[in-house]
Amino acid sequence: MQILNGNEVAKQIKLEIKAEVEQLVANGSKKPHLAAILVGNDGASMTYVAAKAKDCEQVGFDSTVLRFDASITEAELLSEVEKINNNPEIDGLIVQLPLPKHINEKKVTETIKWQKDVDGFHPYNVGLMFKGLPCYLPATPFGIIKLLEHYNIETTGKNCVVIGRSDIVGKPMSALMLNKNCTVTICHSKTVVINSFTQKADILIAAVGIPNYVKAEMVKQGAVVIDVGITRVDDSSEKGYKLVGDVDFENVSKVAGYITPVPGGVGPMTRVGLLLNTLLAVKAK
Ligand code: NAP
Numbered sequence: 001m002q003i004l005n006g007n008e009v010a011k012q013i014k015l016e017i018k019a020e021v022e023q024l025v026a027n028g029s030k031k032p033h034l035a036a037i038l039v040g041n042d043g044a045s046m047t048y049v050a051a052k053a054k055d056c057e058q059v060g061f062d063s064t065v066l067r068f069d070a071s072i073t074e075a076e077l078l079s080e081v082e083k084i085n086n087n088p089e090i091d092g093l094i095v096q097l098p099l100p101k102h103i104n105e106k107k108v109t110e111t112i113k114w115q116k117d118v119d120g121f122h123p124y125n126v127g128l129m130f131k132g133l134p135c136y137l138p139a140t141p142f143g144i145i146k147l148l149e150h151y152n153i154e155t156t157g158k159n160c161v162v163i164g165r166s167d168i169v170g171k172p173m174s175a176l177m178l179n180k181n182c183t184v185t186i187c188h189s190k191t192v193v194i195n196s197f198t199q200k201a202d203i204l205i206a207a208v209g210i211p212n213y214v215k216a217e218m219v220k221q222g223a224v225v226i227d228v229g230i231t232r233v234d235d236s237s238e239k240g241y242k243l244v245g246d247v248d249f250e251n252v253s254k255v256a257g258y259i260t261p262v263p264g265g266v267g268p269m270t271r272v273g274l275l276l277n278t279l280l281a282v283k284a285k
Contacts, residue, residue: 001253002151004226004260006143009150010268014059017275021060024282032282033062034118034274035084037095039077039103040070044232045096052094055271061278064090074103078111085113091281092118094274115284118277121168129172132179136277141173143269144205144226145180146276151258153203153224155180161197163187163214163246164207169228173205194218206246214247222257228266 025031034056038049049065056063066080077099084093093116099105109117114124120138128135137145148155160182164170174184185197198204198218206214207228219225229246245262253259260266 001256002258004147004151004224004258004265006147006260006265006268009147010143010272012150013146013272014055014275017059017272017279020279025060029282030089031060031062032092032278033064033090034092034094034278035064035066035090037066037068037077037080037084037093039068039072039096039099042098045098049096052271052274055275056278059275061275070100072100072103074107077103077108081108081111085111085116090116091285092116092274092278094119116281118274118281119168120172120277126167126172130175136280137176137273138168138172139273139277140169140207140228140266140270141176142273142276143271144173144228144266145176146272147226147260147266147269148180148203148224153258155182155203158182158202159185159200160203160205161185161187161201162205162207163194163198164209164228166207169207173207173228177203177205208246210246211244212246212248214252216248216251216255219252219255221255223255224258225252225256225260226266227260227262230262230267 036049036052053063053065084090093112095108097105109121114122117125118136120136125135129137160177162170162174165186165188174186178184187194187197195218199220201223203224205226209229211231211233225247227245227247231244232241233244235242243263
């Protein structure tokens with residue numbers, strides 16, 4: 001069994017991005033600039049945005065975090081998005097989700113100009129992705145593809161089962177694996193006898209959000225197992241919680257051929273996906 005080490009691969013790709021930024025700047029271009037909108041005080045969201053800003057610094061990007069109180073109205077937030085849409089200094093914009101309940105997330109993400117939509121959530125980018133055309137790919141599926149490519153994992157003709165059909169992970173992941181010539185099955189909460197599908201998967205991608213959901217008996221011997229799940233589970237550590245994936249790592253790792261750990265698997269690759277999209281936003285100009 002081999003660990004698919006997202007931390008190591010992300011580190012390597014970040015060095016490549018840094019070198020490319022240096023070259024761009026040497027050729028007279030401005031540095032890529034990512035803006036992030038953060039609404040409210042959700043602990044996980046604040047951690048994610050801080051990590052993205054740190055990534056930008058590491059690769060030589062500029063970054064701006066725009067923080068708003070949870071009481072901001074939808075109209076005010078949309079107007080802030082429009083301001084960034086029209087700001088030529090900013091190449092990419094992400095809005096950290098979730099947003100407070102009184103704000104329509106779909107409306108906000110769809111207000112981001114598709115040329116600055118480095119999260120790849122805008123319907124125009126989604127359409128391009130489904131057609132296999134150049135676009136901003138959603139960061140998590142993009143990062144997973146980069147990870148599979150790094151380890152030269154064959155996809156053509158393989159059975160890929162994706163568990164989860166969210167707009168940000170499951171659906172785009174299935175489209176990208178189809179583009180990589182897999183035979184793709186998507187499972188979800190209404191799938192009947194899910195084991196009968198997962199046991200046939202050469203590549204099994206779990207994006208469910210239920211800790212340790214994928215058990216060893218669900219996995220084919222030698223399969224590639226990608227664990228997207230991150231759930232905060234309370235424990236007695238200083239932080240008060242630990243991150244737990246969707247895969248029962250201890251037992252599934254005895255059956256799988258390749259497996260991503262949590263943390264240190266898909267998470268860092270997601271962040272790299274965002275950086276690659278932001279670099280693309282500058283190059284596309
Ligand atoms: P989501 O929107 O809640 O979607 C979860 C999916 O799992 C849904 O399609 C749901 O089916 C399905 N599901 C729920 N219970 C199931 C069950 N018992 N059997 C089979 N399928 C079931 O979540 P998401 O945004 O895709 O995220 C999934 C997980 O990935 C979360 O833990 C999230 O924190 C994590 N995540 C990690 C990263 C990263 O960078 N590592 C990035 C994004 C998300 P229905 O559609 O039928 O409800």
